[in-house]
Amino acid sequence: MPLLCLSPLQVPSSAVAWSSFSFSKGVEKLPSSKLLSVGVGALVTSNTQGISTGTLIADEKIGVLLLNLGGPETLEDVQPFLFNLFADPDIIRLPRLFRFLQKPLAQFISVVRAPKSKEGYASIGGGSPLRQITNDQAEELRKSLWAKNVPAKVYVGMRYWHPFTEEAIEQIKRDGITKLVVLPLYPQFSISTSGSSLRLLESIFRDDEYLVNMQHTVIPSWYQREGYIKAMANLIEKELRKFDRPEKVIIFFSAHGVPLAYVEEAGDPYKAEMEECVDLIIEELEKRKIDNAYTLAYQSRVGPVEWLKPYTDETIVELGRKGVKSLLAVPISFVSEHIETLEEIDVEYKELALESGIENWGRVPALGCEPMFISDLADAVIESLPYVGAMAVSNLEARQSLVPLGSVEELLATYDSQRRELPPPVTVWEWGWTKSAETWNGRAAMLAVLVLLLLEVTTGEGFLHQWGVLPLFR
Ligand SMILES: C=CC1=C(C)c2cc3[nH]c(cc4nc(cc5[nH]c(cc1n2)c(C)c5CCC(=O)O)C(CCC(=O)O)=C4C)c(C)c3C=C
Numbered sequence: 001m002p003l004l005c006l007s008p009l010q011v012p013s014s015a016v017a018w019s020s021f022s023f024s025k026g027v028e029k030l031p032s033s034k035l036l037s038v039g040v041g042a043l044v045t046s047n048t049q050g051i052s053t054g055t056l057i058a059d060e061k062i063g064v065l066l067l068n069l070g071g072p073e074t075l076e077d078v079q080p081f082l083f084n085l086f087a088d089p090d091i092i093r094l095p096r097l098f099r100f101l102q103k104p105l106a107q108f109i110s111v112v113r114a115p116k117s118k119e120g121y122a123s124i125g126g127g128s129p130l131r132q133i134t135n136d137q138a139e140e141l142r143k144s145l146w147a148k149n150v151p152a153k154v155y156v157g158m159r160y161w162h163p164f165t166e167e168a169i170e171q172i173k174r175d176g177i178t179k180l181v182v183l184p185l186y187p188q189f190s191i192s193t194s195g196s197s198l199r200l201l202e203s204i205f206r207d208d209e210y211l212v213n214m215q216h217t218v219i220p221s222w223y224q225r226e227g228y229i230k231a232m233a234n235l236i237e238k239e240l241r242k243f244d245r246p247e248k249v250i251i252f253f254s255a256h257g258v259p260l261a262y263v264e265e266a267g268d269p270y271k272a273e274m275e276e277c278v279d280l281i282i283e284e285l286e287k288r289k290i291d292n293a294y295t296l297a298y299q300s301r302v303g304p305v306e307w308l309k310p311y312t313d314e315t316i317v318e319l320g321r322k323g324v325k326s327l328l329a330v331p332i333s334f335v336s337e338h339i340e341t342l343e344e345i346d347v348e349y350k351e352l353a354l355e356s357g358i359e360n361w362g363r364v365p366a367l368g369c370e371p372m373f374i375s376d377l378a379d380a381v382i383e384s385l386p387y388v389g390a391m392a393v394s395n396l397e398a399r400q401s402l403v404p405l406g407s408v409e410e411l412l413a414t415y416d417s418q419r420r421e422l423p424p425p426v427t428v429w430e431w432g433w434t435k436s437a438e439t440w441n442g443r444a445a446m447l448a449v450l451v452l453l454l455l456e457v458t459t460g461e462g463f464l465h466q467w468g469v470l471p472l473f474r
């Protein structure tokens with residue numbers, strides 16, 4: 001039994017909803033002297049609401065690390081941001097033999113995609129609002145934790161843009177944090193989002209003496225929390241009231257998609273969690289006597305592979321064809337406004353809906369800093385404190401969590417060890433004279449030129465040298 005953890009009997013019942021996850025070097029690998037010293041002088045505390053905050057040591061310093069995607073802040077950031085995204089093996093997963101192509105491919109795809117992405121970011125003011133919103137959420141969460149008598153520092157670590165996770169970790173070390181709660185800001189778990197961020201964190205932890213000894217726990221997903229569900233239901237109820245005939249409106253949940261293979265071949269729990277999340281929100285609305293028809297579809301697919309279906313655009317057209325007149329779009333996979341709410345939903349899908357015969361369109365805002373939501377996140381952090389430092393495998397209750405596929409560690413391990421050949425989302429070949437074939441022919445040709453150029457520059461031999469084009473300066 002890890003010393004810094006309450007026994008299951010002392011844990012508030014709501015805390016068992018968490019799947020606690022320690023990285024590979026957790027409490028059990030600490031030297032026994034360390035275990036003894038942290039055990040001495042431990043006290044059980046409770047906050048103003050009477051929720052036990054676990055076993056806290058008088059000189060413990062609690063930190064909360066919010067993990068998020070990050071977004072380009074200016075149009076110049078777009079291409080390097082896309083490079084970071086596509087260089088992530090959890091976004092483009094190449095077969096082992098072709099791993100060496102990860103970075104050149106990321107460079108190539110980012111350059112090709114940048115103009116389209118830039119247009120999108122230009123239309124929402126020249127950059128992503130994600131950094132500002134996440135910082136605001138962090139500050140509100142900090143205030144809420146302090147108001148609940150949990151003095152914690154809150155950090156933001158982004159996966160693909162500033163402030164990078166590495167920067168947040170450096171600050172955590174400088175501040176001497178001793179207990180860390182890791183909280184991805186994605187309500188539902190996906191290998192491509194929380195999974196990718198946690199994997200990065202794991203690699204940072206593995207090589208760092210300070211971090212190896214720091215107690216920590218991870219909240220992998222939290223879509224099932226009552227506060228989150230109620231906050232979402234509140235937003236939906238409020239927007240429904242703006243329609244002339246609210247009872248006739250179809251509630252249209254639109255989630256960010258992932259390639260189908262993530263779910264079907266890699267065991268990503270994302271789809272199952274998304275469906276359960278929608279069911280919980282609908283149950284909450286029904287309790288309020290709101291029983292509108294609803295549907296769930298997936299948006300923002302990238303590249304030619306099959307993504308989770310039904311697709312948002314096709315579903316909108318289909319609903320219009322069936323004579324639906326009023327639609328309320330609910331972005332469900334992310335808690336901040338971002339390019340895919342502000343541009344894709346508000347502009348592209350709205351236009352498509354109106355063209356498809358839908359006359360009344362509404363959109364639920366992202367949760368942002370909604371007080372009920374932030375307060376619930378603070379409770380989530382507080383409820384997870386007893387698990388800080390506990391290994392999920394040694395904690396029976398944590399293993400019975402609502403995260404369907406068990407601990408994140410196990411999930412990612414399975415994904416890594418048995419399913420390496422996951423088709424990448426943007427590198428599939430279609431036979432025949434298709435748009436895809438043309439695109440990929442062009443890209444293959446450009447890649448070949450790139451490789452030839454590289455070989456030429458490094459070896460000093462090749463057709464450009466033969467033709468006297470290189471070297472440029474003799
Ligand atoms: C739960 C949310 C998200 C999942 C799942 C997800 C998977 C995923 N995304 C891409 C490719 C891109 N995503 C991009 C932007 C972006 N993605 C999310 C969220 C999820 N992605 C957000 C919130 C944002 C916007 C950030 C911001 O700037 O505000 C982009 C860049 C934008 C664009 O060019 O369209 C790409 C590309 C893949 C391939 C993927 C699953 C494998």
Ligand SMILES: [Fe+2]
Binds near residue numbers: 256
């Ligand atoms: Fe994305």
